[in-house]
Amino acid sequence: MSNGVEIAKNELAMKEAFLSQSKTVLTNEARFMKPPCLRVGLEMEAALVGGNGEQVSEQVRDAIVFHHPFSAQELGASQIEWRTEPIRIDEKGGLNMLVQQAEDRNRFIVKSANQLEVNVLRSGTNPFISIPEIKRTNKKKYELVPDHHNQHRVRKDTLIGHEEKVDVGDAAVVSLLSSLQCNIQAKNFIDAIDLTNRSMMIGPLIVALSGNARFLDGTDTGMADVRMTAWETSHDVRDDDQRKAGKALRVGLPDRYFKDMADYFDRISQHPFILNDPDHALPIGIGLFWQDTRIKVIGDDTLVVEFRPVSIQPSVEEDLAVMLFYLGRLEWSKIHNEELLPIDQVRENRALAMTHGIKPFQELLGIEIDRAEEALLSEGVDDSIHGFMDILRDRVKTGLTPSDKVAKQVKLVEGIGFSRQNALLCVFGLKSFAMSY
16 A cells, blocks of 8 residues: 555544544533633743753753643653643632642743753744754654645745744744643533634734744744744645635634534544544544634533633743733623624734734723723632733833843844844843853
């Protein structure tokens, strides 16, 4: 059997298994019904780098993961993820519990890294690593999935950037991208779809406030947050006709809102599964569906809506502020039965937010933060929410995202004669850098 025939056979088997497993979910809707509440968990990703910005080895990263069961490997050999437990923040003391756990687990990761003379880089992009020099985690899926997209990419225009350009024509570039994700427990199928659609609509507001991914491969892209643009471009396997027709990628925004859970599963099934493990076809299909917001099936009785377009923030307090804004704005949308914007308008807002950050939305964002705060308080979230919203109000007042602040500092340091690499090392506060003029 030729390799091509075997791949086609495996893909068919995976699709059949996925459709069967998703049908099991769809025919057991009652099992997934939960009482209404704000049960949320956070996931944070970051690069681990040495004092001169170098990649650390997979063995060093894995040593940290070994000691912290709430952490995990990522595509990049020097990339790590850690998470909180799902916690109800609409109960008395719930927000404080989430805050405490997020701070504690962040501190544990940083302490373990520092003991190994490694730094945790809180940036949505790792600016120090050249894309051709990326080292991937030694797992089959981290070989097959990026390679599939590299082999099937038709488009040649893989340069991105608003000021300087960087070539992201290698799908492994995702290993240089670090996100901040929020998971919300849905109360039923209808709620999961509603939360997903509303999350996609309001996503540009959160991205505008949180841009923290400007420098990639030593290049100043000039974008407040280039992370999703890099992912979409490097994973675009559409042919020219499909691109002209606006066929949706498996990354970013869909071409239309989701109608119901059957529609959601159907759209996942339209993309190649790449990996061959029919017993786990459902989580594999969902895991390779990198939409800005997606629905995960946890066990056999829980649906979780995962919000994904935000980059890791410069501090854990800012992580919490950004995601509390998201949760509050989402609750406000639900409470007021806000009409969904046309998806093409959302796409335009998203592009504007990723490129220019706060400034195009500056007048609006003050109102939106007030709405988010009001909604969370009405749902019983502790009034300590005020301090987190004030972090974001300060951003709106200055009009500066974390990316803007980094770029301003880098240009200042470059202006006194430092190289780009050394300026970045200085601005990100790494332990050592060569003062070369």
